[in-house]
Amino acid sequence: MMQSNGQMSRMGAVKVALQRFAFVVLVLSSFTLMLLGKADTLVMDRLRTGVTDAMAPVLEVLSRPAASVASVMNTVRELAHLRQENAELRDENLSLLRWQALARQLQAENQRLRELTTMVDDPKPRYITARVVADSGGVFARSLIVTAGAQNGARKGQVVVAAQGVVGRLTEVGHRASRVLLLTDPNSRVPVLLEESRARAILMGTNQDRPQLTFLKAKAGVSPGDRIVTSGIGRLFPPGLPVGVVSSVDDGHIWVELFIEDTRLELARILDFGPDGIVGTPDSGPMTRATPAHDGVPPDDGTSGPIGAAAGPQTEDRPDAEDDPQVFIPRPAVRPSRHDG
């Protein structure tokens, strides 16, 4: 009996020693991971993308019920405000019809000017539509995981947009899933310009809902309501993508209200400019492409459609993308008198 108790206590002591050893080893492993992550090694990148890839199908399954609940809640809310929303939409439709007439006129004028100046077309993107399956939450980082990876043509650095504006860009790309760094993340820096004054600045993420404008020379001219678009400088983002509006200016800080609400995103679109990226040379010669007729009916691309409209990543070649009101035109406005880089 005494011998048995002795054996038991020895086994207990060995177990405790093993647990302590495991604790020390795992704490050291945690510090090693932090150091390796800081060094930004390829191994860490592969580990992240590998785990994200493996978890993507599970996340997709888990996100379906949440999307269905959101759909039901949205429907209930919409039904409650149906009459008011209908009146607002009628007013908006009238206003948009006026804008449409103006836009057609400007488009024709733009086309003639392009022909006169034999302007070279910018490369046109292909769109990869993907479902958002994870959201980083927003306390320490702001990113999303989308269900499109290298197998769908996604590559690191590609720009991600939604119907309302720029979402961010891909920072990690796995085989079937990718991470989107949002504009609100503290590590995000995007070259932008004020649409009216054409003043250049950098949009800096602050880990809050509103990013900040920095490196803006003429701060005095900025006022709430000014529209911000991407400048295209650095060729990370194509020029002219809508970003947001200046929401407030206080103590030298300029805060921007983004067009997209990243917590409400269900689908996102990745702009694919081909292997050469935005810098790549266009395959078409100067003015070889005729502008297709505009039928006024935007195609149902699923980006702003109902939940479940797009079941997974969808790729599409969109030669007529610039005529689609839901799609952004990744080319600068024709301004012969100045160059925005």
Add this chain to the structure above:
Amino acid sequence: MRPSFWQTLDHLSRRLVPVGLSLLLVLLAAVPLTAPGFLRAEPMISVLCVYYWAVHRPDMMGYFGGFTLGLLEDILMGTPMGVGPLVLLTVQWVIVTQYRFFVGKPFMVTWWVLGLVALGAMLVKALAVAMLNGHLAAPSALAASYAITMLLYPVLGWLFGRAQILLDKET
């Protein structure tokens, strides 16, 4: 009598329930809530899981379980890798060394202690992320995360309690 192969497999699968359930909850926490009216708040789900099992059945979730949970959370949430495991291992170590204190204590006491542990865990994580990324987290976001974590504990405690009853019956 030696247990059969199936008995051993059953025993092992039951032992994996706490870690499996915790991993599932961490994955669920990453799922975006796009429904109107939901606020962006990030509860410290992994801390809740590790805390519960460290208090009630420390043998069911070892240090390796805590490490895995933290690593998965770091990867999904985009925080620097290693921070989550370090925080969870510290929580486990603190609770396991004070195990005698929790024996027979009512739920309210464990909830109150969680308040201190979660606060410490959050501050350590915020500090580590700030050192590695060079950015301090917004105090309002930290406060929201802390509040939602505390509010979620009774719900998760009930869920884990049900699982624990099943596990205790088996053992």
